[in-house]
Amino acid sequence: MNDIQAEERAVLGVDLGGTKILAAVVTQSGNIISRAKKKTKPAKPMEDILGRIEACCREAVEASGIPLDHIAGVGVGSPGPLDPVKGIVIETPNLNLTGAPITPYLNQKLNLPAFIDNDVNVGTLGEFVYGAGQGKKDVVGIFLGTGIGGGIIIDGRLLHGFSYNAGELGHMKIRAGGAKCGCGQRGCLEAYASKTALIKRFQRAVKKGTKTILVDLIGDDWSKLTSSVFKKAVEADDKLVIEEITRAGKYTGLAVGSLLNILSPEMVIIGGGLMEALGDRILTLIRQFAQKNSFPIAFDGVQIVPAKLGDDAGILGAAALACRHLAKS
């Protein structure tokens, strides 16, 4: 393969989520050539879901105009925990893929080298290679959404740890004996600063009679509390929403400060739906409380910045994952 061909090498990046599958054909330099999207239908049999992943990949490749056998490989970001070496999902409570051999399946069906990693690791890798973290070496990614996920990059490489499941930053303990988390443990960051945690507190407040624009916006259907609803409530200066977001921002800042003391990264990238909805308002709080909860030597040089790639972090990170594995082999 000559240099020009090497430059033009394209891979498939797949972002496998509980509600939708995104696939894209991406060049090594991070240009998205084509995209495809399918519903995950998470309750269907495992074979159906695997088939939908494959179909989504084929659709993206077809749209790219590149023959499948010219695609260099496929990377997948998947909910975890998983075994990235065997390519098997260990457990996915909300998605019928527990035990699914995702990369062996894709490898066989598409005849492409296939690689997999945890979705949040992949998102962090996407931001690291093509987004906010370009040119850095030591980066922590924290994604604030329904849950809270994290990814750690040390010296340019994703930290997997012994179990392959390092980076569970939503389940750092920030308050011993504190709020119960969805994971069954107590005092996790996720129990304080995820959308799920916020909804719980909103519900409690509304029950107690606290006035909030949220009720006008979504009635009592909390599943409608999207990022744009959050944004509207903040723009309307809703007291409850602002109070609760402030609280979540402070806890996130404390967790970031703690991570600075532990890992001393060069950059912390904050992403996810909540971050996108709240922007500078939450970022400023996170920075303030990170400073309050870390040593000056770890805080002074660090950049705490918003993610840049939005929803594309998943497909771009999955593409980067494939490129990195292929470069090694």
Added chain:
Amino acid sequence: MNDIQAEERAVLGVDLGGTKILAAVVTQSGNIISRAKKKTKPAKPMEDILGRIEACCREAVEASGIPLDHIAGVGVGSPGPLDPVKGIVIETPNLNLTGAPITPYLNQKLNLPAFIDNDVNVGTLGEFVYGAGQGKKDVVGIFLGTGIGGGIIIDGRLLHGFSYNAGELGHMKIRAGGAKCGCGQRGCLEAYASKTALIKRFQRAVKKGTKTILVDLIGDDWSKLTSSVFKKAVEADDKLVIEEITRAGKYTGLAVGSLLNILSPEMVIIGGGLMEALGDRILTLIRQFAQKNSFPIAFDGVQIVPAKLGDDAGILGAAALACRHLAKS
């Protein structure tokens, strides 16, 4: 240099503490050939302290019978924060070495390549290379003493982070808004599980009239609360001491659990004076609460073990530090 000489290569390891300086001549395989010890006299002028470090090195070399110019290099573990690249101590509140150019000084005076790192990093490296962590790749060291220090080894290498000061595990935040720590921050592990934290709670309890054997053992001179006093109190089944140690063990376990979720190491090594005094009693609690505060996937494979090298972790780690740097150059 032929193979046999290479095998026999010896280095100096220096453990610089607030009260004493330890130096040793150590072979590459971790045999301590000779030792020397001097008081640090931390309040003396910086030049005096540097001179005492040099003198301690020379004494150890003399005792080894190896000519100084046959020593391959010198490694130093020092209180921090410090800049290991320039070899300069950034700040040492209890030791008059702020700004001291330790490795340039030793390099010039002894005419040896000199290397430095944070004392707890060096202790962790000692355990990793010659102690409990032999043969592992991903190890976390936590040292419970007057304060709490930590060291993180990822893929066989000490994690320094961007500021060179990663691994401040005593200053993980485990209880938002919690107890005030000596560092000025709140809710740090050190504010719950260090000797300093325990003494504060003992003092408060004694003031309130709680009976404890500690009063018989040390009167009201809390500086006499050594590890052996702790041991005696535990052996006498002292209610207060056991309660407080249990509390400290639980918090330490929670912090370890949190670290398993973040880093997923293969092994956690617990060392320091408190650990040595309390042994299995505190280790069992740490394991229990680590399990309670981490995901099964991160807990199941991990070994949580006591440090093996005791006070020699510092000199052996410093020797390992020198050997590793020399192997690279």
